[in-house]
Structure formats: structure tokens, C-alpha cells
Amino acid sequence: MLSLRDDAIAEFLQAKNLAPKSEKAYRLDLSRFTRWCDLPGSPYQQQPWREVSARQLRHFKTYLQQELQLSAGTVRRTLSTLKQFFDWLQDHKYIQTHPARTLELPEASEPTAKDLSAEEIEWLYRAATLSKLAERNTAIVSVLLHGLRAEEICNLDVADFDGVRLHIRKAKRGSVGTVPLKPQAQQHLQMYLEWRQSQTEGSRAAGIEIESDRPLFISYSPRNRHQRLGYDGLYKLVSKELQAIAQELAQAEGKEVSHLHPHRGRHTFATSLVVDGMRYKTMDSRLAMKLTRHRSAHSFDRYVKRADELLAEAAIFETEALKQAETET
Template identity: 35%
Template sequence: MNYSADSLPPIKLIPLNKETVSAPERQRTNRPTKIAAPTDIRWVKVLEFLRSNNLAPNTRKLYERELKRFLAWTELHYHELRSRHFGQYKEYLMQEVHTHEDKPLSKSSINAGIAALKSFFKWMCLAYPDIIATNPTLSIKLEKVPLPPAQSLTPEQMERVWSALELLGETKQRDTALVHILSHGLRAGEIVQLNVGSFDSKLLFLPDTKTNEPRLVPLRKESREVLAEYLQAREEQGEVLNSLSPLMISHHPSYQGERLSYHGIYFAIEKIGELALIEDLHPHQFRHTYATDLLLLGVDPTHARKLTGHQSEKAFRRYTLRSEQSAAIAAYYRAIGEEDVE
């Protein structure tokens, strides 16, 4: 059978998506067709990693930024990556990436990028062993950097914090309870997850921690009483509390009565710092103060690490340095017969 051009059915163009522009319209607007960028399948795994891990907001933000930087550096799929590629990427961070001030990245910043990769690929090996059977980041080493000193608050600064709490208005009772909890070494992210049932009138039970290990935190008598009074006041104001009610609640007009957020904790402490005239006061300084004070009180470092939830002995070393120095100074004065010298 012979076909002529006139006998063939007309060709019908079917648009593939809503952003496809018809030929006549393109001719009228004289603009190129807008095509949606394809989704990088590798990024889908990153998002799954970020969702499935109990990361503090700041850590999540850092990991997201560093993993995005890595995926922009290479087009290789995860199963194609080898140890040498991560060595090359480390060189790239050291030699080609600069800060906004056009300075090379510090060793700490380089380590942050490497740590994000190590955490992600460790997770990939566990979650998708069919894609990555062996962690390719094991051979890449972190840069050696001196351990930063503990950012402990002095006794005089703590006195100013307690005094500043008296100047607060509506949030005074909640923020007083918040500082008492922070002063027992809890991370801000751990406090966010606490419920009323986490407090048994003596101890705080933390089921979800940064190290994924449950932890019991004993509270001082004064702190127990402050926390109990805070919860009693909420009930007297008509709130019905149960074991799943948030331990700390927001006073923000848009989130009144809801669980106090990570950023809400930082904002509250920042405000207290302004009243106490302590520049850049942040929640983690109370954790540093707690760990340092435990050792100065003579608590065994192993027990102190259990109370603070530190897994790494190396990370905890910053606190032992100060207690060892204080012990050495005291030993010197005892040796020369000046025990009472201030």
C-alpha cells in the first residue's frame, strides 16, 4: 500500500508538563522554553538521612550545607565513589574553598565538612548496603586541631544570671526552671524533647539524646522544687497536664502553650544574657559549667561523663584539664604550708 504525505494523519504534539510553552506563544514572547531541573537522586538520600537522624537544628543545618557542597563538587553516584575521591575532596576544601572574607577554611571548618561526610556514608552503609557495602570515608583523616577550652561560666557570672531572672516578667517562672535544667548539663535539643512524664520529682529521664543512649539526670533539691512549682503553676492556670505534655512551653503569641522550641530556648537565654550583661550567652555554656563543676567537686571523670552524656573521652578532656590544674595548684600550696591562700 502506497502512502502519500497528504494521507498521513496529522501529528499532534502533547505537552510534557505545565511549563511547556506552545510554539505560537514562544513566537509571541520570544522567550526560551522553561524546563524544570531534574531532581538529583543523590540528594533524595541526603534528605532521608537528615530526617532519620536525631540531629540538633544547628548540626542538621551544617550537615545539609556540607553535603550539598560535596554533591556540587562531584557528579559521581554513591556506588562509584572511592577513598581517593574523598582525599581529593579534602584537598579541594583546603586549597580552593574560601570564606566570605576570602580566607582559606580553618581546620575546624574542614573537619566539619569531613565529619558530615563520614556520618552520612556510615548511615548509607547501614541503610543501603546494596548501594555501598564498605564505607569509603574510613581512610580520610580529620585535621589535628587543639581542643577548644571549656566555655564555663564563672561563679560571679552565674550569680548575675540568677539575679537577671528576677527581672523577667511573664516568662520568669519558666525561664528560672529552664536555667535550672540547663545547669544540670542538658543540651538544648534534649530539653525540647522532655515531657512532664520525664520528671519523677527527683530525676529527669532522657530517652532521646545526641548519642542515642538514654540518660538519667539527678537534680539538686532546689532545682527539683523550682521545676515542681513551675508545673503546679501551669495546672493552677487551668492547663491539664499528663505524662506527654511538654515540660517547657512557649510564651510566644503565635505558639502560646506549645512545646518550647530549640530556637525559643536560645532566644530566652540570649535575653537573660542581655539582662545579666554577659555577652553572647548561649545554652551550651551551662553544660560546660556543669561538667567543669562536677570535676572540681571531685566526681570521678567516668561518672561525670555518664551524667553529661559524653561518649568521647577526648571531647571530655577539656573539662578535666581545668580540674587537674586546680588540683595541682592546691597541692602546691599544701606542700608549702599555705593551704588557706586564696
């Protein structure tokens, strides 16, 4: 008999053949359900999957919404994972009745762009220059602000930077491609690689260069020193270390910085491409999607809407300034 916690979940995840980040999310969703089943006093403790009922899943949905007060998007994702899991259980004859078949998912809120303001970008760069590994961290910030996903940054090798652009060879759903870098980012990467070369003991005297197949960004933590910087390490760098420094900088000016995480660089890049394209007529959404490597116009639409908001706001201020100038003449 398949156990509630282990056997079925492990087999399901193995069959899905997910990327590490996706598998972690699926496992989290399923563990929310098993933990709820095993709460003290619960009648569902160590319950076999075949005994899970539709009524029980409705109670779990209420628990997510009212007790944990999770967002509609998180509840929807968790229940969607459960639906997929029960689909798999039924397809493999582990259950006869599908308890999640009629389970209603919360309406998904329309995704919005979470771009950084000009001030936040400045604080983020300043935080990087004030951090312990300033050269590396400044280069990472520049790459993040060119729209790369966190995992794509972690997968970069030295050879993927040709001095002008980055070559994305491993990406989500095969969205590989090339990202041209602005001069400032090119300079930051060159300075980082020169600094890294200088940190290699005896390398300059021996004429040894950094091997092209080495990771572009490496960790300097005692545990993973000189190993590839991982997703967790990158996320911790941005959302904890740089966040803390940026917050101090903002508070010194009597302001606050919003929550920083690696993906906000991608949002900022995509939004700025659309804004600049509308303002200077140099780029349309098709070209912007090429640079961000979006495959779906629907998923990219959030950045078009955000650009419209920013330009509409700018137009109001510009109009008011013109009106004010007229009254003064």
C-alpha cells in the first residue's frame, strides 16, 4: 500500500521529471496537504490516498484561505498541484474515485509587473558596491537588470560572456537566446572577471586565465567556495544581504525600499523595453519579447500595461508643467 507521505509523492515527482525549482514547488504544495492531514486531532492522520474525499479537499481549501490566509494565486497553485497528483493516481490505478475532479479553484488574479523604481535601482547598485563582494555583486545586479531569470544566471559559464552580450544556453522551457548588454553592464562584468582573476593565487604570475567552462558567478561561502553560485545563494544575496543594505540607504533619506528579489530585475527590464519603445519608437513588443525570451504574448502583456501606466502618469505631469509654464508667461 502506498504511504500517504512518501511513496506516491516520490513516484509522482519522478514521473513528472521536473526542473529542481519546479519540483521543490510541487513538493511544497503536496506537503501542505499532508501536514494539514496530520495536524493534532485530525481524523485524516496517515490517511491512504484512496480514502481522500472531495469534502475533505473542500475543507483543506478553506484552511488555506481562512486559516493560513494565503493569496488566491498560492491557493490556486496548491490545489492545481493536488488535482494533477490525483489525475496521476487515477491514471495509474492507485485510486478509483477522483476526489479533486469537481474542486473549484480560486480565480487567478491578473499578473502585474513588479518593476523597480529609478530610486530602487540606484539603492540596489549602491548596496552592491557596499557589500562584501562588491565586484561580483555589482555584476550580478547588472545582469539581473538585463532580464535574466535567477536560474539562467546561475547556469552561465565564463564562455557565455563574449564581452558584448550574454548567451543563454540553459533556460526555462528552452527559451535560450542572446542578450546584448548595455556598456555599463559590459564594464561591470569585465571588472568582476579581472577582480576574480586577481583573487586566484599565483594566477597572474603564472599567466593562467579563468577557464571558459568555469561558472561565471561563483560562491565565496566557506561551504561552497569557488563552486557555482546556486539559486538559493543568489536569492539570499538579493533578498537578504542587498535588501538590508538598500533599506539602510533608503531610510537615511527618509524613504523605504520595497521587497527585493531576483525576478524583479526581469520585470524592470521588460517594462523599460516597452516604455523606451513607445517613447522613442525604436522597439515594438515583438522585439522586446525576443530580448526577454517570452514565448507568450499573454504573459508579456503585463509589461505593456505597466508601460502604459507609467507613460500615462508621465503625460499628466508633463501636461501640468506645460500649463503651469503658460500661466507664468
